[in-house]
Amino acid sequence: MGRRLNHDIPGSDRRVTAEQVEEKGWPALFGPALASAPLVVEIGFGRGEFLVDLATQAPDVAHLGVEYSTKRALKLARRVARLPLENLRLLRARGESVVEDLLCATSVATFWINFPDPWPKKRHLRRRLIQPRLVALLANRLIPGGSLHVATDHEGYAEQIDAVLAAEPQLDNVYAPDPWRSQVSERLPTAYELEWRAEGRPLHFWHYCRREQP
Ligand SMILES: C[S@@+](CC[C@H](N)C(=O)[O-])C[C@H]1O[C@@H](n2cnc3c(N)ncnc32)[C@H](O)[C@@H]1O
Numbered sequence: 001m002g003r004r005l006n007h008d009i010p011g012s013d014r015r016v017t018a019e020q021v022e023e024k025g026w027p028a029l030f031g032p033a034l035a036s037a038p039l040v041v042e043i044g045f046g047r048g049e050f051l052v053d054l055a056t057q058a059p060d061v062a063h064l065g066v067e068y069s070t071k072r073a074l075k076l077a078r079r080v081a082r083l084p085l086e087n088l089r090l091l092r093a094r095g096e097s098v099v100e101d102l103l104c105a106t107s108v109a110t111f112w113i114n115f116p117d118p119w120p121k122k123r124h125l126r127r128r129l130i131q132p133r134l135v136a137l138l139a140n141r142l143i144p145g146g147s148l149h150v151a152t153d154h155e156g157y158a159e160q161i162d163a164v165l166a167a168e169p170q171l172d173n174v175y176a177p178d179p180w181r182s183q184v185s186e187r188l189p190t191a192y193e194l195e196w197r198a199e200g201r202p203l204h205f206w207h208y209c210r211r212e213q214p
Pocket residue numbers: 043044045046047066067068069072093094095096113114115116117129190191192193
């Protein structure tokens with residue numbers, strides 16, 4: 001029999017629900033000290049170490065982690081419960097619905113999408129997160145000059161990501177004339193990145209920003 005998940009949160013519960021966001025709004029959920037702080041959102045935080053590092057390094061910035069896996073969201077909620085991260089909230093949900101329904105236009109300073117599931121089989125391609133509709137919504141949610149970071153190790157997905165990002169008229173490529181970079185020294189590593197790098201897989205990193213003028 002597999003190990004049962006421990007649902008107790010040993011300290012502050014940093015999780016929020018979609019219903020709470022709809023009812024109270026982000027400023028209330030982050031509290032008065034961060035009510036007008038910039039908002040950074042990571043979609044698909046996995047084990048969450050990247051998000052925790054980001055939030056630890058920038059206590060004056062509000063951080064939201066969105067993760068579809070119940071198990072991963074619970075595990076991170078348990079791990080951060082005893083950390084003094086007043087600036088971190090976790091939401092167990094699909095990134096697509098959070099971007100569409102729970103984030104307002106020009107409200108997000110930075111989006112991070114690190115190593116989204118590549119769905120390599122042809123019949124599963126439509127499950128990939130990076131699609132024109134989502135990227136248009138992400139661009140709309142960014143403040144002017146705000147950043148969208150995406151990374152993948154998967155060559156086929158890299159082609160799709162590159163084409164979709166380059167075609168979005170609200171975004172500019174910060175790495176131009178390079179379409180993407182294989183190494184970005186100032187980035188914090190994610191768990192998957194460390195694994196794939198150790199295996200020698202080619203990595204791809206994009207950094208786009210929202211145009212100042214539409
Ligand atoms: C390959 S893992 C990468 C995890 C982490 N970003 C990293 O780089 O180590 C992809 C993660 O995205 C989550 N995920 C997949 N589809 C999602 C979606 N539509 N919305 C939010 N999270 C999603 C998965 O549950 C998984 O934790």
